[in-house]
Each structure stands twice: as C-alpha cells, then as structure tokens.
Amino acid sequence: MLCEGEIIFNLTKKINKKIISELKRVIQEYNKKKGEKTKNNFDNSKIIIKIKSENQTITDYALSLNKKLKEFLGRNYKIGVKSFKIKNYKVSINLDKKALKIPKIPFINKIEIKEKKAVIFYKEISEDFVKNNNVERTIKLVNEKVKKQYYEGKSEHHEIIYSSPKRNPVWNKNPTEEMIKQNWIIQGPTKGKWIYRPQATAILRAMENIVLNEILKPLGFVEIINSNIISGEKIWNKTGHLAGMPMELYYVAEPISRDPKIWEEFIDELKITKKIPYEKFKKLVKINPLQGLTYAQCPIFYWSLRGKVIKDSTLPLKVFERKTNSFRYESGGRHGIERVDEFHRIEIVYIGTKKQLIELREKLMEKYKKIFNEILEIEWRTAWVMPFYLQQAGEIKEDFKDKIYGTMDYEAWLPYRGSREKSEWLEFQNISIVGNKYVDAFNIKGQKEKLISGCSGVGLERWVAVFLAQKGLDPKKWPKGFKKYLPKIPKGFEFL
Ligand code: ATP
Ligand code: ZN
Ligand code: MG
Numbered sequence: 001m002l003c004e005g006e007i008i009f010n011l012t013k014k015i016n017k018k019i020i021s022e023l024k025r026v027i028q029e030y031n032k033k034k035g036e037k038t039k040n041n042f043d044n045s046k047i048i049i050k051i052k053s054e055n056q057t058i059t060d061y062a063l064s065l066n067k068k069l070k071e072f073l074g075r076n077y078k079i080g081v082k083s084f085k086i087k088n089y090k091v092s093i094n095l096d097k098k099a100l101k102i103p104k105i106p107f108i109n110k111i112e113i114k115e116k117k118a119v120i121f122y123k124e125i126s127e128d129f130v131k132n133n134n135v136e137r138t139i140k141l142v143n144e145k146v147k148k149q150y151y152e153g154k155s156e157h158h159e160i161i162y163s164s165p166k167r168n169p170v171w172n173k174n175p176t177e178e179m180i181k182q183n184w185i186i187q188g189p190t191k192g193k194w195i196y197r198p199q200a201t202a203i204l205r206a207m208e209n210i211v212l213n214e215i216l217k218p219l220g221f222v223e224i225i226n227s228n229i230i231s232g233e234k235i236w237n238k239t240g241h242l243a244g245m246p247m248e249l250y251y252v253a254e255p256i257s258r259d260p261k262i263w264e265e266f267i268d269e270l271k272i273t274k275k276i277p278y279e280k281f282k283k284l285v286k287i288n289p290l291q292g293l294t295y296a297q298c299p300i301f302y303w304s305l306r307g308k309v310i311k312d313s314t315l316p317l318k319v320f321e322r323k324t325n326s327f328r329y330e331s332g333g334r335h336g337i338e339r340v341d342e343f344h345r346i347e348i349v350y351i352g353t354k355k356q357l358i359e360l361r362e363k364l365m366e367k368y369k370k371i372f373n374e375i376l377e378i379e380w381r382t383a384w385v386m387p388f389y390l391q392q393a394g395e396i397k398e399d400f401k402d403k404i405y406g407t408m409d410y411e412a413w414l415p416y417r418g419s420r421e422k423s424e425w426l427e428f429q430n431i432s433i434v435g436n437k438y439v440d441a442f443n444i445k446g447q448k449e450k451l452i453s454g455c456s457g458v459g460l461e462r463w464v465a466v467f468l469a470q471k472g473l474d475p476k477k478w479p480k481g482f483k484k485y486l487p488k489i490p491k492g493f494e495f496l
Contacts, residue, residue: 004052005089005122007062009069011045012080019077023047026072030065058086059130066127086130089122093139095146103145105138118142156386161408164372167379167470169415170477175468176336182473183492185337192334192341198490200464204344206486207463208322210375211346215367219360221318221348226300228324232290238441239299242290250293250327250341253285293327297347298438298455305351306442315446316352316360338426338465348456353449357433358404364431364456368410375481376463378470379420380412380428405452407432412466428462 015023020042027040027049039050047069051058066084073079095116102113107129110121120142125135179185184199196204215221229252236242241249256262266284269277294300301319310317326345333339350360365382372380385407409427417423433454438444444451471478475489 001057001094002052002054002092003056003058003090005050005058006087007049007051007058007065007084008087009047009049009066009084010082011047011073012082013077014045015042015077015079019073019079022076023069023072026068027065030068034061034064036061057091057135058089059135062086062130083127084130085124085126086122087124089125089135091120091135091139093118093120093142095143097147097150099146100149103142103149105142105145107134107138111142118146157384158409159384161382161384162369163381164379166420167377169379169413169470170472170474172415173469173472174336174416175465175473176338178473179337179468183495184473188342190341192330192339194337194340194342194461197492199492202486202490203464203468204460206482207460207467208344208346209485210371210482211458214371214375215364216320216346216348219318219363219367221320224301224319224321225323226294226297226321228294230292230294230300231303232292235299235303236290236292236295239302239438241295241299245295248328248330249295250329251287252291252293253287254291256284256286294324295328296326296455296457297321297324297345298349301349302438302442302444302453305444307444309445309447310351310451312447315451316350316356318348318350318360320346320348322346336465337461338428340461343462344460346458346460348458349453350455351439351444351451351453353446354404354452357452357454361431361433361454365408368429368431372410372412375479375485376467376471377479377481378412378466380410380466381425383409383411385409385430405433405435412470414466414469416469426462426466428466429456429458431456 023042024040027038031038035055036051036053041048041050049065051061053061062084066081070081073081095113095118098116099113099118102111105111105120107122107125108120109123112119112121120138122135129135176185179200180187182199184197186195186197188194216223230236232242236249260267263284266277266280269280301321322345325342327342330339330341334341348364350357352360372378384403408431410429410431411425411427413420414423414426431454433452435452436450438453439451444453467482471482475483475486478486
C-alpha cells in the first residue's frame with residue numbers, strides 16, 4: 001500500500017522558534033523509529049507534515065504522532081493539540097481482482113483504477129473520520145465491491161444434494177388463485193399481506209403441528225417468544241442486515257410525543273377533512289433511532305444472549321420461535337402466498353460446538369426427509385447454495401466448499417409453473433450453520449469450547465403452497481399421513 005498526504009495538527013497556542021527546533025528533533029526521532037521521511041512546516045499554531053509512505057497508512061502514522069506530540073507539548077510547554085486533519089490524502093490499494101468497472105464509493109473525492117490497483121483520493125478528512133477507522137473500511141469496501149462485480153448477474157452457487165422420488169401431481173393449478181376463488185384466503189389491505197379464512201388457517205396450522213410433533217418435540221427444542229420490533233442500532237447493524245438488505249426491511253416509526261396537544265392540529269385536520277394530513281404526520285413521527293419489524297426471528301434472540309457464557313449443560317442450545325411474523329418488502333417479486341411481505345415462519349435456532357451442530361443438522365435433515373417423503377409425499381430436493389449471510393453482509397467468501405458452514409435450501413416442484421425439468425422450483429425452507437458470525441457479533445461464549453450457531457427457517461406459507469400445488473385442494477386426494485394432521489377442512493363463512 002502506498003499512501004501520501006499532509007497532516008495538519010492544530011495547537012492550542014502559538015509556538016516559538018525554540019519550540020519549533022525541539023519539535024523538529026522530536027519528529028525526526030519519531031520518523032527514524034517508524035522508518036519514514038517527512039517534510040515539516042510550522043506556522044503559528046499549526047504543524048504541517050507532508051508524508052509519503054509504503055510501510056503504513058498515513059492514518060496510523062497520524063494517530064500515533066498525535067499521541068507523541070500531545071505528550072511532548074503538554075509535558076514541556078503546556079500546549080495542547082486541539083485536533084488534526086489530513087489533506088490531499090492518496091491511498092493506493094492492491095485489489096484481489098481486476099475491476100470490471102469503477103465502483104461508486106462515498107466520502108472519497110476521486111478514485112482511479114488500473115488493472116489490480118486502485119488509488120483513492122480525499123481532499124480532506126477529519127480526526128474523527130480517521131479515529132473511527134473509516135479509511136480502512138473504505139479500502140475494504142473498494143475491494144469488496146470489485147469482487148462483487150464478478151458475481152453480479154450470475155446465479156448463486158447451487159448444487160443439488162438430494163432428490164426425492166418422483167411424484168405425480170393431482171393437478172397443475174395455482175393454489176393461490178384457487179383458494180381465492182373458494183374464499184379460503186383474502187388479499188390484505190396493504191401489499192403482500194393475506195387474511196386466512198378458517199380453511200387455509202387449518203392447513204397452515206396442520207403444517208405447524210407437523211413440525212412441532214415430528215421435529216421439535218422429539219429433538220428437544222423449546223419454544224421462545226420474541227418481540228416484534230427490531231432495533232437497527234443494537235441488532236441489524238451488528239448482524240449485517242442493515243448493510244445487506246436495507247431495501248427489504250419494514251421500518252417502524254414512533255410518535256415524537258404522546259402529548260395530545262402536540263397531536264391536536266393533526267387530529268382536528270383529520271376530523272374536518274377525513275384525509276390524513278401527511279405533511280403534519282411526517283413531523284410527528286421519528287425515524288431515529290431506526291427500528292423495524294422482524295425480518296428473521298434469530299437476530300433478536302442472539303441479541304438477548306449478548307455477553308453471556310453458556311454453560312456446557314445447556315449446549316447445544318435448541319429453541320424455536322413461531323409467534324412473530326416475518327416482514328419483507330418483496331416489491332416486484334411478490335406473488336401468490338409463496339412470496340409475500342408478511343409471512344408465518346417457524347425459526348429453529350441452535351447454538352453449540354461444531355461437532356454438536358453437525359450432528360444436530362443431520363438429525364434435522366433426517367426428520368425433514370421423513371415429513372416430505374412419508375407425510376406430505378411431495379416431490380422435493382435439497383441444494384447447497386451460497387450462504388445467505390455472506391450475501392447479506394456483502395462479503396462473498398468462496399470457502400464454504402467443505403459443506404460444514406453454509407446453507408442448504410429445500411426446494412419443491414410447483415407443477416403449475418411447468419415441467420419438473422424446466423420450471424423454477426420453489427425454495428420452501430432451509431437449514432444453515434452460519435459459523436461464529438452471530439455468536440461473535442453478540443459476544444456469546446461457551447465455557448471451554450468455541451461456539452457456533454445456525455438456524456432453519458420453515459416458511460409455513462411456502463409449505464402450504466408446495467403441498468397444495470402438488471396435491472390440490474380436495475382433501476380426498478391428500479396423502480394419509482397429512483390427513484392424520486388435518487382430517488377435515490373446517491367450514492368457511494357463507495355470503496349472499
Ligand atoms: P428467497 O430466495 O425465496 O427470497 P430467502 O433466501 O430470502 O428466500 P431466507 O431468508 O433464507 O429466504 O428465509 C428462510 C425461509 O423463509 C425461506 O426458505 C422461506 O420458507 C421463507 N421466506 C422467505 N421469504 C419469504 C416470502 N417473501 N414469503 C414467504 N416466505 C418466505
Ligand atoms: Zn436465522
Ligand atoms: Mg428473499
């Protein structure tokens with residue numbers, strides 16, 4: 001890495017010739033130790049240092065020289081260093097891959113890229129910017145964005161691991177459309193939300209009971225209940241969701257005050273016009289601190305364990321959550337009940353040693369297999385895919401090849417989409433082991449061994465969509481195993 005720039009230290013007092021000559025000596029000694037050469041200027045109450053370095057970043061150099069100067073000037077002359085800034089800062093970065101195009105990077109004033117070298121340029125950066133390691137993170141971001149250029153547009157890594165026996169579907173209709181016709185489901189008042197009538201609710205609950213009885217109880221998972229509202233600062237900024245998918249999150253705004261007087265004008269205007277005065281409303285709610293609705297259930301659970309040392313007797317820790325709904329702004333991708341903005345999901349979370357989790361995943365996979373082959377009798381497969389958490393964090397790693405850490409998607413054929421060979425199958429659930437990402441983010445530790453964690457997300461709407469797409473809406477044609485869980489469809493409402 002090659003860096004150059006001008007560091008300007010602002011002092012609390014003017015410095016005289018004597019101090020300047022001593023400063024020259026101090027800086028020279030310091031440079032000797034650091035293996036650097038600098039051009040120094042002294043101007044009233046400023047020290048200006050021009051430096052070009054191959055050994056270290058100018059930010060590191062500035063930070064440690066800042067300390068040194070503070071010590072020296074404070075001890076001998078009662079002069080303080082108010083602050084420093086770096087001007088005309090140029091950093092050359094070695095890239096892991098050749099850039100395909102120049103990435104957009106905030107805060108910098110210019111970027112040049114040639115082959116596997118990038119040069120970024122700042123006109124001026126503050127001490128806070130330096131202290132917060134923003135330059136180092138900018139360098140990381142440049143590399144990350146260049147690497148990402150190679151993946152954009154390419155489909156994610158997808159390697160089929162298991163395929164179930166073939167099944168003959170009883171029909172090839174889209175169950176969402178058929179359920180709407182029969183009044184089993186009603187589209188909600190806002191995008192991608194559904195109201196489930198007793199018939200569809202019973203199917204959703206039957207799926208839930210299958211998971212409870214066939215997997216969670218026998219494997220000793222215990223139920224927890226989360227809060228619905230997630231903190232951006234305490235949770236999503238730590239898990240990588242905020243940097244990874246801010247465009248998919250649903251945000252929540254609190255009122256700025258619960259004092260009725262503050263809301264009086266809003267209320268009166270609403271009463272008179274019967275229309276929501278949005279301009280007023282905008283000023284009555286706050287977006288800082290950032291909060292939103294559950295995207296996945298596991299992050300807030302990890303947060304709740306922050307800083308804890310989990311006793312060996314509790315490991316592997318096995319929980320599930322089914323009370324909070326997941327919200328995702330799916331926008332254009334929305335369709336049917338299988339891609340919605342609010343869905344019901346059982347999230348199964350496990351924390352333990354590597355050995356424990358590999359074993360547990362095996363058991364989970366076995367149980368799932370039994371459900372899909374013997375109870376639901378659907379045509380499905382599993383695929384090893386690029387772990388979602390790596391994409392979420394914007395960091396793409398290539399080392400999940402050993403199939404220990406990563407995600408396995410469960411996919412099923414939707415006959416209404418076309419042939420099993422040519423149509424796109426639907427991911428209806430997954431199993432992941434995410435390694436130490438989340439336990440480290442929240443400083444969760446074991447007594448002796450290092451812990452890792454993982455989760456499995458059972459999307460109930462997707463289970464229903466898959467089952468009905470292959471088995472139809474007529475209970476007479478449903479497999480025996482499923483009928484045990486739902487012998488009869490409840491009667492719905494009748495309308496004139
Ligand atoms: P997709 O690639 O289909 O968007 P995802 O990778 O975003 O799925 P995950 O974040 O891994 O999904 O969530 C796990 C499970 O949650 C999925 O397997 C699926 O069952 C369910 N799920 C995710 N998004 C939706 C949605 N929009 N509607 C219904 N279920 C969903
Ligand atoms: Zn999870
Ligand atoms: Mg998604």
